[in-house]
Amino acid sequence: MLRLSKLTDYATVLLGYMARAKLEIHAAVEIAHATGIALPTVSKLLKLLAHSGLVHSIRGAKGGYCLSHAPERISVADIVQAIEGPIALTECSISDDYCEQSAHCDIRGNWRVINKAMRTALESVSLADLAFKIKPSTALEFKVSVDSLTRG
Amino acid sequence: MLRLSKLTDYATVLLGYMARAKLEIHAAVEIAHATGIALPTVSKLLKLLAHSGLVHSIRGAKGGYCLSHAPERISVADIVQAIEGPIALTECSISDDYCEQSAHCDIRGNWRVINKAMRTALESVSLADLAFKIKPSTALEFKVSVDSLTRG
DNA sequence: TTAAATAGTACTAATATAGTACTCTAAATT
DNA sequence: AATTTAGAGTACTATATTAGTACTATTTAA
Numbered sequence: 001m002l003r004l005s006k007l008t009d010y011a012t013v014l015l016g017y018m019a020r021a022k023l024e025i026h027a028a029v030e031i032a033h034a035t036g037i038a039l040p041t042v043s044k045l046l047k048l049l050a051h052s053g054l055v056h057s058i059r060g061a062k063g064g065y066c067l068s069h070a071p072e073r074i075s076v077a078d079i080v081q082a083i084e085g086p087i088a089l090t091e092c093s094i095s096d097d098y099c100e101q102s103a104h105c106d107i108r109g110n111w112r113v114i115n116k117a118m119r120t121a122l123e124s125v126s127l128a129d130l131a132f133k134i135k136p137s138t139a140l141e142f143k144v145s146v147d148s149l150t151r152g
Numbered sequence: 153m154l155r156l157s158k159l160t161d162y163a164t165v166l167l168g169y170m171a172r173a174k175l176e177i178h179a180a181v182e183i184a185h186a187t188g189i190a191l192p193t194v195s196k197l198l199k200l201l202a203h204s205g206l207v208h209s210i211r212g213a214k215g216g217y218c219l220s221h222a223p224e225r226i227s228v229a230d231i232v233q234a235i236e237g238p239i240a241l242t243e244c245s246i247s248d249d250y251c252e253q254s255a256h257c258d259i260r261g262n263w264r265v266i267n268k269a270m271r272t273a274l275e276s277v278s279l280a281d282l283a284f285k286i287k288p289s290t291a292l293e294f295k296v297s298v299d300s301l302t303r304g
Numbered sequence: 305t306t307a308a309a310t311a312g313t314a315c316t317a318a319t320a321t322a323g324t325a326c327t328c329t330a331a332a333t334t
Numbered sequence: 335a336a337t338t339t340a341g342a343g344t345a346c347t348a349t350a351t352t353a354g355t356a357c358t359a360t361t362t363a364a
Binding site: 157158159190192193196210211212213214215 | 351352353354355356360361362363364
């Protein structure tokens with residue numbers, strides 16, 4: 001079904017809330033109430049997002065989390081990677097060594113290309129695009145030449 | 153990690169074999185031997201692919217499977233959909249009703265756009281691209297305007 | 305009629321995901 | 335300094351999904 005995990009989905013919801021709310025600092029409890037996502041889940045997600053540097057955490061009383069960058073600077077790819085790890089459609093996209101089939105498999109190199117294409121697609125959409133309505137005039141364009149892909 | 157299932161990966165390998173091998177009809181056993189994928193798995197996959205019309209099945213002795221279309225006409229999106237079902241990154245991309253969060257969720261519509269973008273990326277790569285080396289001169293281009301996306 | 309091959313279905317096992325609980329550390333307020 | 339608020343870290347459990355297997359039925363060639 002090629003789908004994102006629920007956690008990633010939740011992450012976009014809670015980051016979307018943070019992007020829209022004007023106050024800088026948000027406690028996990030507040031975000032949980034506002035979004036309807038269970039508190040332990042919200043905490044877990046915010047920790048992951050803090051690890052990847054997408055949000056900044058402030059400890060102690062009156063602490064909380066704030067976005068590290070403007071919503072326009074945070075891409076969907078960033079969010080997916082923060083929660084799910086590297087975007088890699090197939091095992092062999094990650095490491096060369098792992099696949100026992102490699103003798104039979106002539107397809108490996110070409111998956112890399114597709115992978116890069118997907119990543120490019122996800123990188124081209126920002127948190128701002130998600131959180132605020134995408135205007136119909138906005139054009140998403142992905143133009144990926146194999147030259148650039150095979151170099152990457 | 154946004155990855156395809158192993159089964160989808162296997163499916164590309166065995167379709168790749170069929171695309172390269174010149175003989176029209178291939179029994180499941182033959183494909184299993186050639187690709188190193190276990191026979192029961194190969195059978196399962198070929199059944200799924202036959203259901204979606206990507207391969208044509210011939211029953212009985214001397215039977216087997218053959219590609220329904222030229223490798224150039226079969227897209228990676230077709231293969232993914234045959235094995236994993238509809239390409240839908242989030243639950244709400246499939247049905248409107250399901251999501252209990254819908255009151256809180258302003259993000260729904262925009263996921264659709266991303267979804268379509270991903271699908272477009274996968275549609276732009278063919279089985280032929282996978283099975284034979286993509287030539288560096290080949291350019292994969294995705295150009296998706298939101299106008300067309302919101303209509304879809 | 306027999307052997308070869310796919311169709312269909314149901315089941316089991318393995319893995320990954322989601323969710324929860326608990327302890328530790330840091331900062332602010334009094 | 336003590337207390338309270340809030341995040342950090344870790345480990346665990348339950349659930350759901352995925353992968354893999356087995357078995358029976360059906361079709362066709364020789």
